[in-house]
Amino acid sequence: MTENIYDVTIIGAGPVGLFTAFYGGMRQASVKIIESLPHTGGQLTALYPEKDIYDIAGFPKVRAQELVDNLVEQANLFDPAIVLGQAIETVERLDDGTFKLTSDKEVHYTKTIIITAGNGAFQPRRLNVGDSEQYEGVNLHYHVKDMNQYKDQNVMLLGGGDSAVDWALMLEPIAKKVTLVHRRDKFRAHEHSVEKLMASNIDVLTPFVPVNIEGTNKIDKVVLEEVKGDRKIELEVDSVLCNYGFISSLGPIKDWGLEIEKNSIVVNSKMETNIKGIYAAGDICTYPGKVKLIATGFGEGPTAINNAKQYIDPKARIQPKHSTSMELL
Numbered sequence: 001m002t003e004n005i006y007d008v009t010i011i012g013a014g015p016v017g018l019f020t021a022f023y024g025g026m027r028q029a030s031v032k033i034i035e036s037l038p039h040t041g042g043q044l045t046a047l048y049p050e051k052d053i054y055d056i057a058g059f060p061k062v063r064a065q066e067l068v069d070n071l072v073e074q075a076n077l078f079d080p081a082i083v084l085g086q087a088i089e090t091v092e093r094l095d096d097g098t099f100k101l102t103s104d105k106e107v108h109y110t111k112t113i114i115i116t117a118g119n120g121a122f123q124p125r126r127l128n129v130g131d132s133e134q135y136e137g138v139n140l141h142y143h144v145k146d147m148n149q150y151k152d153q154n155v156m157l158l159g160g161g162d163s164a165v166d167w168a169l170m171l172e173p174i175a176k177k178v179t180l181v182h183r184r185d186k187f188r189a190h191e192h193s194v195e196k197l198m199a200s201n202i203d204v205l206t207p208f209v210p211v212n213i214e215g216t217n218k219i220d221k222v223v224l225e226e227v228k229g230d231r232k233i234e235l236e237v238d239s240v241l242c243n244y245g246f247i248s249s250l251g252p253i254k255d256w257g258l259e260i261e262k263n264s265i266v267v268n269s270k271m272e273t274n275i276k277g278i279y280a281a282g283d284i285c286t287y288p289g290k291v292k293l294i295a296t297g298f299g300e301g302p303t304a305i306n307n308a309k310q311y312i313d314p315k316a317r318i319q320p321k322h323s324t325s326m327e328l329l
């Protein structure tokens with residue numbers, strides 16, 4: 001079993017988790033990173049992939065998803081194990097001092113843990129209309145895994161943010177027909193995308209909400225109702241893509257015995273929590289003067305790694321060698 005015990009397991013593959021994974025590799029730790037969503041990137045990918053960020057050191061401007069792609073490329077220099085689609089639920093310290101982490105699907109063994117869980121595990125906000133739950137993964141989806149799955153289909157998208165509008169635009173050339181339904185006349189998405197939407201062949205239905213779905217083995221029909229009106233529309237669909245955003249919750253991590261203050265994990269200047277061997281960094285952690293920014297998390301991750309390294313091997317230096325002295329490839 002020893003080969004399955006990682007030096008560091010990072011919970012959460014947001015920007016801070018990804019950079020922490022890179023840094024762990026640079027300090028020659030074996031690293032596993034576990035994320036509840038089916039993709040990396042945390043808030044950047046889930047909430048604002050197309051927005052430009054201006055306060056990342058060295059980047060006058062960078063698109064959120066581009067920053068995530070770069071962080072993944074940087075982390076992959078050291079080949080960390082990346083586990084997607086698993087929310088970590090419980091932790092147990094074993095007799096030899098290592099930890100056993102249990103997700104909703106698997107167990108993981110590790111010498112140290114760095115929690116970079118942001119606001120907690122992200123889950124898509126669900127449709128909750130009729131018995132919609134039974135169609136999840138059949139023809140009701142919350143993520144696009146493969147655009148070609150929608151080839152020549154009648155696709156209905158629900159939502160008014162960037163994800164809904166961007167996916168509608170991307171699916172338009174592939175699907176037979178795309179309908180976008182939003183409960184308000186005004187879209188929250190980027191102005192430029194909304195302009196493109198209005199000039200496209202996408203059927204935009206506002207202000208409408210789905211009130212019922214009909215089908216047997218899959219959703220065949222969606223019933224829409226006008227908000228504050230009495231118009232009803234029934235539309236036949238092949239697939240429904242719901243983009244109502246995400247909800248996040250610290251969930252079971254709250255019960256691990258960690259010191260929690262206002263939904264954040266209390267750490268000291270070494271990023272240590274009150275449980276030896278467990279560290280926290282990024283939006284999830286708090287200490288006097290903490291600010292929740294990507295830039296601060298990018299400093300906290302390396303601090304956590306350097307101290308975790310010394311926890312595993314008391315002879316290891318906290319102060320790392322400079323990356324410029326590393327020979328890569």
Ligand SMILES: Cc1cc2nc3c(=O)[nH]c(=O)nc-3n(C[C@H](O)[C@H](O)[C@H](O)COP(=O)(O)OP(=O)(O)OC[C@H]3O[C@@H](n4cnc5c(N)ncnc54)[C@H](O)[C@@H]3O)c2cc1C
Binds near residue numbers: 011292
């Ligand atoms: C609209 C918007 C604009 C922003 N603009 C800026 C900006 O311009 N500059 C800036 O510095 N900051 C900005 N921020 C804030 C920035 O996004 C956060 O500070 C940053 O995402 C924090 O990174 P993180 O890695 O700590 O957490 P997150 O990005 O929240 O990632 C945490 C990840 O951990 C996962 N996770 C949580 N719990 C578990 C679990 N139990 N098991 C497995 N996985 C788990 C979550 O699913 C999530 O993917 C913005 C935020 C928003 C919403």
